[in-house]
Amino acid sequence: MSQPLNAAQERAVEHQSGPLLVLAGAGSGKTRVVTHRIARLLDRGVPASAILALTFTNKAAGEMNARVVALLRPRAPKLGRRTSGTAASSVTITTFHSFGLGVLTREKAASGGAFTIFDQGDSLAAIKEVLRTVDAGKRFDASAVLARISNAKNAFQEPEDLPSREGDAYDEITRIVYPRYQAALRTFRAFDFDDLVCGVALLWQKRPDVLQRWRERYRFLLVDEYQDTNKAQLALVRLLAGEHRNVCVVGDDDQAIYGWRGADVKNILEFEDHFPGATVVKLEQNYRSRAPIIAVANAVVARRSDARHQKVLVTDRGGAEKVRVVVAPTAEVEAGWVARQIERLVREEGKRASEVAVLYRSNGQSKALEEALRERGIAHRVVGGQQFFERKEVKDVLGYMKVVLNPSDEISLRRIMNYPARGIGESSIERLGLHAVAKGWSLWEAVERVDALDDVSGAAREGCKALEAIALDTRRELETGPSVTEAVRSLCERIGLRKDIDLSSPSLPAAARRWQNVEGLFASFARREAREGGKGGMLWLAAFLQALSLETPDEGEAPGERVTLSSLHGSKGLEFEHVFLVGCEEGLLPHARTIDARATDASPQDIEEERRLFYVGVTRARDSLTLSRAKVRVLRGRPVARTPSRFVLEIPEDLVEEVQVTEDPAASSAVLEQGASALLAALDALGRT
Numbered sequence: 001m002s003q004p005l006n007a008a009q010e011r012a013v014e015h016q017s018g019p020l021l022v023l024a025g026a027g028s029g030k031t032r033v034v035t036h037r038i039a040r041l042l043d044r045g046v047p048a049s050a051i052l053a054l055t056f057t058n059k060a061a062g063e064m065n066a067r068v069v070a071l072l073r074p075r076a077p078k079l080g081r082r083t084s085g086t087a088a089s090s091v092t093i094t095t096f097h098s099f100g101l102g103v104l105t106r107e108k109a110a111s112g113g114a115f116t117i118f119d120q121g122d123s124l125a126a127i128k129e130v131l132r133t134v135d136a137g138k139r140f141d142a143s144a145v146l147a148r149i150s151n152a153k154n155a156f157q158e159p160e161d162l163p164s165r166e167g168d169a170y171d172e173i174t175r176i177v178y179p180r181y182q183a184a185l186r187t188f189r190a191f192d193f194d195d196l197v198c199g200v201a202l203l204w205q206k207r208p209d210v211l212q213r214w215r216e217r218y219r220f221l222l223v224d225e226y227q228d229t230n231k232a233q234l235a236l237v238r239l240l241a242g243e244h245r246n247v248c249v250v251g252d253d254d255q256a257i258y259g260w261r262g263a264d265v266k267n268i269l270e271f272e273d274h275f276p277g278a279t280v281v282k283l284e285q286n287y288r289s290r291a292p293i294i295a296v297a298n299a300v301v302a303r304r305s306d307a308r309h310q311k312v313l314v315t316d317r318g319g320a321e322k323v324r325v326v327v328a329p330t331a332e333v334e335a336g337w338v339a340r341q342i343e344r345l346v347r348e349e350g351k352r353a354s355e356v357a358v359l360y361r362s363n364g365q366s367k368a369l370e371e372a373l374r375e376r377g378i379a380h381r382v383v384g385g386q387q388f389f390e391r392k393e394v395k396d397v398l399g400y401m402k403v404v405l406n407p408s409d410e411i412s413l414r415r416i417m418n419y420p421a422r423g424i425g426e427s428s429i430e431r432l433g434l435h436a437v438a439k440g441w442s443l444w445e446a447v448e449r450v451d452a453l454d455d456v457s458g459a460a461r462e463g464c465k466a467l468e469a470i471a472l473d474t475r476r477e478l479e480t481g482p483s484v485t486e487a488v489r490s491l492c493e494r495i496g497l498r499k500d501i502d503l504s505s506p507s508l509p510a511a512a513r514r515w516q517n518v519e520g521l522f523a524s525f526a527r528r529e530a531r532e533g534g535k536g537g538m539l540w541l542a543a544f545l546q547a548l549s550l551e552t553p554d555e556g557e558a559p560g561e562r563v564t565l566s567s568l569h570g571s572k573g574l575e576f577e578h579v580f581l582v583g584c585e586e587g588l589l590p591h592a593r594t595i596d597a598r599a600t601d602a603s604p605q606d607i608e609e610e611r612r613l614f615y616v617g618v619t620r621a622r623d624s625l626t627l628s629r630a631k632v633r634v635l636r637g638r639p640v641a642r643t644p645s646r647f648v649l650e651i652p653e654d655l656v657e658e659v660q661v662t663e664d665p666a667a668s669s670a671v672l673e674q675g676a677s678a679l680l681a682a683l684d685a686l687g688r689t
Helices: 007-014 030-043 058-079 084-090 096-106 120-133 142-154 169-187 195-206 208-217 231-241 291-301 331-348 363-375 392-405 410-416 426-439 443-448 458-480 484-495 497-504 508-531 537-548 604-618 676-688
Strands: 020-024 051-055 092-095 220-223 247-251 279-283 323-330 356-360 380-383 563-567 576-581 621-635 638-641 656-660
Touching: 007 030, 007 279, 020 030, 030 051, 030 058, 030 220, 030 247, 051 058, 051 096, 058 092, 092 096, 096 195, 096 231, 120 142, 120 169, 142 169, 142 195, 142 231, 195 208, 195 231, 208 231, 220 231, 231 247, 291 323, 291 604, 291 621, 323 331, 331 356, 331 363, 331 576, 331 621, 356 363, 363 380, 363 508, 363 563, 392 410, 392 458, 392 484, 392 497, 392 508, 392 537, 410 443, 426 443, 426 458, 443 458, 458 484, 458 537, 484 497, 484 508, 484 537, 497 508, 508 537, 576 604
Parallel strands: 020 247, 020 279, 051 092, 051 220, 220 247, 323 621, 323 656, 356 563, 356 576, 380 563, 576 621
Antiparallel strands: 621 638
16 A cells, blocks of 8 residues: 655645646655646546646656556546546646647648658758758758757747857858758658647647647646756647646756756746746655765755755655765776675675666766676666667777687678778678588688689779788787787777778767777776786687676576666666766766856856756665765876866765775786686687688
8 A cells, every 4th residue: 555645745636726836856756746636636527538747758658657547446436437547548648749749640731731750860861951952061060950950949949030149150050051951841741859849839829729629628737847848848838728727847946957958947947937826835755865865965956056946855764874975096996996886785785786876977987887897797787878888889899809819700700891891892791601601611711712702893802801911910919919909909090990980970079989989998908908917918808808798697686687877867767775976076077068168158057957967866876875086087098187076075074974995906807817718719619620
C-alpha cells in the first residue's frame, strides 16, 4: 500500500480549478502529484477525454500513464462501467511533439493538407541546398545554421523576427537562410520537428475557430517539468488554457538546465504573471536523499544570484556520513580512485552496480573513467554520450592494430581496408571476398595475393599493396621500436588519418573533437606503457586489446547490473544510492565557456545554469555523495593546474569531509596481462595454418 500524500501534495491534488503552480523540489514526488491529480479529477466526474497531460519524453509519458492505471484500479467500482484501464487510456498523456503532430494531422485542411515530417537528416539536406543556392555552402556549417533556426522556432520567432547582432556572420546567414528554408518546407509539404510545437501555436493564432475546437475538447491541462518549456511551448499552453485557465504546471526552477537548447526558466518564474490569481504550492519534503546530501544541496542552491522561487528541502532520512570532497593529483588518479571505491562497494560490500553512478559535466571526461573501470573488470554503461572506445576514429585506429596483430580478423580488416580511401571500393572488397572463399584463403591472403587475381581493378591492386605495406611496417615498428605509442602514432601518419578527419568532418570544431579522441587514445597507450615500465611490444599490445573486450559482468552479477556513467544533463530524472560527481573544477563545472571573459555570449545567467546543473547532480544521490577534482589535468596535450569549482568552495566546511588521495603505487597490471599468452598462441596457430 502506497504512503499517504503529505499536506502539500494533498493541497496540489485537491485544488479545484483555475491555474496552479506546483513547485516540486528534487525528490519531492512530483510525478505522484500529477498522477494523483488526474485520478482525483476523474473521481469528481471530469471526463477522461477532457484531460491532457504533457511531458517531454515518451518514457516519462509511459510511466505516468502506468501510474494512473495503477491508481484507478481500486477505484474501478466508483467509476461505473469504466475499468481503470479504459479510463486511463482515454486521458491524453503524451509529449509536446506527439500532441502537436496529432493536432496537425487532425487539422490537415487548416494546416495546408497532407504533409510529411522532416527528420534531422532531411532538415540538414534542405539547409545545405539553401546554402548552396546563396553561394555560402563552403563557408558555413549547415548544422550550426540549423541549430540557430531551431532556437528561433523554440523562441517563437518567425524569420522576420530574427534579431541581428552586428559582426556575427552566422546571425546574418541565418537571417538569409531561415525564410528560404521555410519556403522549402512548404514546397515539400513538410514540417520539421520544431514545427510540431510552434507550427501548432501559429495555426491556433491564425485560426481562432480551430483553437476553439481544441479548447472545448481539453478543459484540464497538466504540464510536467515546466521549467524545461520554451517560448513556443508556453504559447501553446497559454492558447489552449484559454478562458477556463484550468492549467496545472509542475516543475522546479532550481533544476532548469536546458537553456542551451531553448528552454526558458522565465516561464516558471513568471507563471503568476501569465496566469493571474494562480495558486502556488511548494513541495519541499524530499523522499530521496539522506540529510547530509540535502544540506549540501540547500547550501549550493541558496547561493543563486538570479531570480528564483524560494524553497528549502527537508528530509526525514538521517544517519549517513558527510559528503566527501576528494582531491587527487591528476585526472587519472581521480579516475583510478573512483574505480577502486566502486570496486569496494560492489565486490566487498555487495552493493548493486546499477545503484552506483559517476557523473561529469562533459562527455569527454568519460574516457579515463571507462578505462579505469574496464581495468578492474567492472561492467558499466554510458548514458548521454558514446563510450570512448566506441567512437569511430578510435575504433578505426584499433581496427588497424588488430589487423597488424591478427591479419585473419576479417571484421577489423573490412573496417579499415579502404579507410582512409585507397581505391579498394565495395565492389573490389566483394570480389576479393569471393576469391578468398573459392580458393580457401582468408581475406588477408587475398589482399597479399592480389596480383594473382584477374578481375580486380588497378586502383584496388595498388590499394591492397599499400595496405599490406602499412601493416608490415607497423608490425616491424612494434617489434623493434621504442614504444607501442610511437608505433600507433606512426601508423596514423602513414594512413593520413588527421587529414581525412579534417576533410570528412562537418566543421573545424568537429574535426578538432575527433582528433582529440585520437590523441586521447595515444595518451591511453602512453599511460599503460608507463605503468608497465615501458615494456611495450606485441605481447603488451595483445594484452591491451584483450583488456578492451572485458565487458562481461562478473560471475554472480545479473546481466543488467552495470555502473552508470553519465553527463549531468543525461542524469536528469535518474537517482542512485551512491553518486560520484567528478571534475568539480573551474573550467569543467562551471564550464569554461560560461566563465571565459572573451566569450561574447557568456552571461551571469550561464553561471547560474551551471550552478543548477551542479545541484541536479548532487540531488541524484540517495545514500552517499562524493565530489572529486584533480589538481592537474591534461588539456590539449599539456598539463594544466586546476582550481576547485566555486560551487564546492561555497559549501560550508562543516557539511563536508575532505579526502586527499595520492598515486596508487600498487595499481594492478593483471588486466593487461590476462589472456595475453593464450591470445599469442592462437595467433601463432593461425600463422601456421
